[in-house]
Amino acid sequence: MxxxxxxxxxxSAPKDALRPVFEAARAGDxxxxxxxxxxxxPRLYRVAFSYVHDADAADxxxxxxxxxxxxxxxxxxGQATVGGWATKIAxxxxxxxxxDRSRRREILDDAGENAHEAHGLAPTAPTAADVLxxxxxRDADIDAALRRLTERQRDVARLRLLGxxxxxxxxxxxxxxxxNARVTFHQARTRLVADLAIDFDAEDADV
Amino acid sequence: xSNDDTRPTxxxxxLRDVWVDTPPKRTDAAFSHAVAAGVxxxxxxxxxxxxxLSLTAAAATAVFFVVTRxxxxxxxxxxxxxxxxxxxxxxxARAARDYPRPQLAALSPQVLQALVDSPRAPxxxxxxxxxxxxxxxxxxxxxxxxxxASTADEDGxxxxxxxxxxxxxxxxxxxxxxxxxDDDASLLAMSDLFTIPAxxxxxx
Numbered sequence: 001m002x003x004x005x006x007x008x009x010x011x012s013a014p015k016d017a018l019r020p021v022f023e024a025a026r027a028g029d030x031x032x033x034x035x036x037x038x039x040x041x042p043r044l045y046r047v048a049f050s051y052v053h054d055a056d057a058a059d060x061x062x063x064x065x066x067x068x069x070x071x072x073x074x075x076x077x078g079q080a081t082v083g084g085w086a087t088k089i090a091x092x093x094x095x096x097x098x099x100d101r102s103r104r105r106e107i108l109d110d111a112g113e114n115a116h117e118a119h120g121l122a123p124t125a126p127t128a129a130d131v132l133x134x135x136x137x138r139d140a141d142i143d144a145a146l147r148r149l150t151e152r153q154r155d156v157a158r159l160r161l162l163g164x165x166x167x168x169x170x171x172x173x174x175x176x177x178x179x180n181a182r183v184t185f186h187q188a189r190t191r192l193v194a195d196l197a198i199d200f201d202a203e204d205a206d207v
Numbered sequence: 208x209s210n211d212d213t214r215p216t217x218x219x220x221x222l223r224d225v226w227v228d229t230p231p232k233r234t235d236a237a238f239s240h241a242v243a244a245g246v247x248x249x250x251x252x253x254x255x256x257x258x259x260l261s262l263t264a265a266a267a268t269a270v271f272f273v274v275t276r277x278x279x280x281x282x283x284x285x286x287x288x289x290x291x292x293x294x295x296x297x298x299x300a301r302a303a304r305d306y307p308r309p310q311l312a313a314l315s316p317q318v319l320q321a322l323v324d325s326p327r328a329p330x331x332x333x334x335x336x337x338x339x340x341x342x343x344x345x346x347x348x349x350x351x352x353x354x355x356a357s358t359a360d361e362d363g364x365x366x367x368x369x370x371x372x373x374x375x376x377x378x379x380x381x382x383x384x385x386x387x388x389d390d391d392a393s394l395l396a397m398s399d400l401f402t403i404p405a406x407x408x409x410x411x
Binding site for chain 1: 215218219222223225226227229230231232233235238239241242243245246
């Protein structure tokens with residue numbers, strides 16, 4: 001049977017520059033904690049924002065993902081990178097936040113305007129549909145382009161573009177092969193570039 | 208991007224920027240401070256839980272549970288009722304006697320809550336084990352962190368059916384295979400929660 005030590009020393013585990021920082025942060029090193037926050041916050045925020053379309057909520061999710069990564073008793077076993085692990089936590093938090101918010105909105109919507117007033121809420125409080133519409137208004141082009149992707153393509157693109165995960169990490173998270181993740185991302189990227197009429201950058205030619 | 212380099216190209220940066228066009232409002236320093244405060248708060252709570260089960264190649268053969276929670280008063284800032292909880296340890300040997308193999312028992316959330324509600328829950332509370340809760344999740348999903356089952360959150364939701372057990376000398380490692388209901392290949396372990404004495408009936 002494999003021990004933690006064996007697994008941790010697994011040569012197939014991805015190289016992870018953040019691992020020492022993470023370990024130091026977990027051990028209570030304040031500077032390491034700060035460094036980890038600064039390194040991971042952007043990607044965690046972006047991934048969360050892509051779900052909730054709200055800056056405050058996205059930042060809260062990034063914060064919570066880091067807190068959980070640093071405090072859970074579970075041992076991080078090095079089967080993924082620290083960034084990949086934290087990103088996955090953020091994705092789950094964001095999905096739950098979005099789902100819970102939608103559920104609450106639906107309940108309030110069902111109750112009608114009177115119920116809103118009875119609860120002290122403004123009758124014009126946005127519904128779940130409003131939130132989605134705001135997202136589309138925010139940038140109709142990108143949202144339309146994203147909707148044209150398959151769900152799988154969107155997930156891969158989200159993890160790659162926003163989460164900055166490697167294809168091997170994406171494969172691990174989404175339970176697909178690295179090659180499949182790479183191909184799926186290429187398809188998504190090509191479609192987004194075409195739909196958004198982005199000038200193809202010369203540096204992308206080697207993709 | 209070539210090979211598996213994660214550095215984005217200019218096009219990819221552009222896609223990223225149009226996808227997420229709103230920067231966070233807080234400064235990095237404020238964010239780090241909030242994380243540090245959150246970490247400190249969670250650690251003060253000193254909460255652990257764990258569960259283990261032994262498996263043969265053919266079937267589940269036995270089970271024991273350990274719930275450990277150090278005395279803790281939840282900080283007032285915490286969004287939930289203040290709790291004072293004593294150490295609660297359920298003796299694996301007693302679990303073995305009361306729940307002989309091949310029965311697989313599980314602590315129901317109600318039993319766990321009862322243990323939490325009992326400031327000095329005696330080991331005798333093992334009698335409250337709900338053997339009919341076979342396969343029941345130890346966790347709830349309200350994510351309010353107000354009860355003993357509060358690890359049922361996005362990164363900790365663990366169903367027994369999703370777990371694999373590894374043995375390493377006299378230590379059991381409970382290795383959940385999932386973060387949650389979503390697929391995830393990341394592995395976690397709670398090996399420090401379990402130590403099986405050499406003469407344990409659960410010696411694998």
